[in-house]
Amino acid sequence: MTLRSKLLVLIATLAVLGGVATASLLHASDRAAEKDRPQAGGPAVTAGPVSLAPGAARRIVFRNMAWGPHRDELVTVPAGAPAGPRTSSGVTCLRFHAAAGTGICLRAERGAVQDTYRAVLLDAGLKERAHYPLPGIPTRARVSPSGRLVAWTVFVGGDSYAGSDFSTRTAVLDTRSGALTESLEEFRVVKDGTEHHAADTNFWGVTFSRDDVHFYATMATGGQTYLVRGDLARRTVTTLHRNVECPSLSPDETRIVYKKRVAGAPADAPWRPYALDLATGRETALAETRSVDDQAVWLDDRTVAYSLPGDYGADLYTVPADGSGRPARLLTAGLAPAFLG
Structure with missing residues (x-):
C-alpha cells in the first residue's frame, strides 16, 4: 500500500x-434533555426534605416517574393528597421499599461500557448505611415491618416474568447483625411434603412476617410457581399453594395478595391479582381485570396498591382486597410505593 x-x-x-x-x-444529549424536560400536565415536583422516620404524618414515598429533573428520584406526598405537589429527595432508585425508618434502594450505577447495580441500605434520612453489589437487574425489594430485615430480587438471566427463559437471585439481609443470605437457593426446600432438589429452582418476591423469622415468597421449579413459607432460623422453605407470584402479606397476616396466571390471558400479560386466605386456602379474585406485573403493597387491612403502565411509564392504582369495589388510580407517574406514618 x-x-x-x-x-x-x-x-x-x-x-x-x-x-x-x-x-x-x-x-x-437527547436522553439528558428528555429527562430534564417536564411533560405537559405532569405533577409538580420540587426539591426538599424526605424522611422515612416513623411517627410523622401518614405519607407515601415512591419513585417519581414524571419527566423532568427529578425523574427516578424518591419523592413524597401526603397519603391524604396523593395527587398533590411532590417533594423530591434527590435520591434515585429503580426499586424501593421502606418500613420503620429503614429503606432499601436498588440503584443503577451508570458506566462507560455497561451499567452495574447495587442495593443501598438507607437510614430514616435517606443517607446510605451500606451497599451491596447486585448480580443482575433489580426487580423486587421489601423491608420487614420492624425495619430489621431487607430482601431484594434481581434478574440474572432474562428480563421478564412473563416467559419461562429467566433466572432470579433473591437475597435477605439482617440489618442488625449484618448477616447476608446471598441467595434463597441456599435454603432447604420441602415441596409437597418431600425434600426437593432441582437446578431450575428460582425464588422472588419476598414478604416478611412481623416476627422477623418467617417470610413468604414465590418459588418456581418444573414449570410451576408456588407460594412458599420460609424460616430464616432453620433456613428452610416449604410450599403452601400453587400458581402464586409476588406475594404480599396483609398487616394482620391472615391473607396474601399476589398475581396469578389465568387461562386464556395473553402470553405477555398473563396475570390477575388474587387474595389467598392463609387459614382456609380460599382464593378471591380482586376487581382489577388488567394484567398486574407487580408486587402489591397494602395500605391497610382492606386495600392494596400496585402499578400499571401509564403515560409516564407507570401509574399507581388501588383496589379492595376482598374482591369488592373497583380499581381507582391513586396517582400518576409513580412506582414502588411505601406507605409510612
Missing part, C-alpha cells in the same frame, strides 16, 4: 470514529 493510500485509509477511519463519537454524544 502506498503512503497516499495509507493516509486515505487513516482519514476515512478517523471520519467514521468521529461520526460514531458525535452520534453517541448527541444520543446522550
Whole structure:
C-alpha cells in the first residue's frame, strides 16, 4: 500500500470514529434533555426534605416517574393528597421499599461500557448505611415491618416474568447483625411434603412476617410457581399453594395478595391479582381485570396498591382486597410505593 493510500485509509477511519463519537454524544444529549424536560400536565415536583422516620404524618414515598429533573428520584406526598405537589429527595432508585425508618434502594450505577447495580441500605434520612453489589437487574425489594430485615430480587438471566427463559437471585439481609443470605437457593426446600432438589429452582418476591423469622415468597421449579413459607432460623422453605407470584402479606397476616396466571390471558400479560386466605386456602379474585406485573403493597387491612403502565411509564392504582369495589388510580407517574406514618 502506498503512503497516499495509507493516509486515505487513516482519514476515512478517523471520519467514521468521529461520526460514531458525535452520534453517541448527541444520543446522550437527547436522553439528558428528555429527562430534564417536564411533560405537559405532569405533577409538580420540587426539591426538599424526605424522611422515612416513623411517627410523622401518614405519607407515601415512591419513585417519581414524571419527566423532568427529578425523574427516578424518591419523592413524597401526603397519603391524604396523593395527587398533590411532590417533594423530591434527590435520591434515585429503580426499586424501593421502606418500613420503620429503614429503606432499601436498588440503584443503577451508570458506566462507560455497561451499567452495574447495587442495593443501598438507607437510614430514616435517606443517607446510605451500606451497599451491596447486585448480580443482575433489580426487580423486587421489601423491608420487614420492624425495619430489621431487607430482601431484594434481581434478574440474572432474562428480563421478564412473563416467559419461562429467566433466572432470579433473591437475597435477605439482617440489618442488625449484618448477616447476608446471598441467595434463597441456599435454603432447604420441602415441596409437597418431600425434600426437593432441582437446578431450575428460582425464588422472588419476598414478604416478611412481623416476627422477623418467617417470610413468604414465590418459588418456581418444573414449570410451576408456588407460594412458599420460609424460616430464616432453620433456613428452610416449604410450599403452601400453587400458581402464586409476588406475594404480599396483609398487616394482620391472615391473607396474601399476589398475581396469578389465568387461562386464556395473553402470553405477555398473563396475570390477575388474587387474595389467598392463609387459614382456609380460599382464593378471591380482586376487581382489577388488567394484567398486574407487580408486587402489591397494602395500605391497610382492606386495600392494596400496585402499578400499571401509564403515560409516564407507570401509574399507581388501588383496589379492595376482598374482591369488592373497583380499581381507582391513586396517582400518576409513580412506582414502588411505601406507605409510612
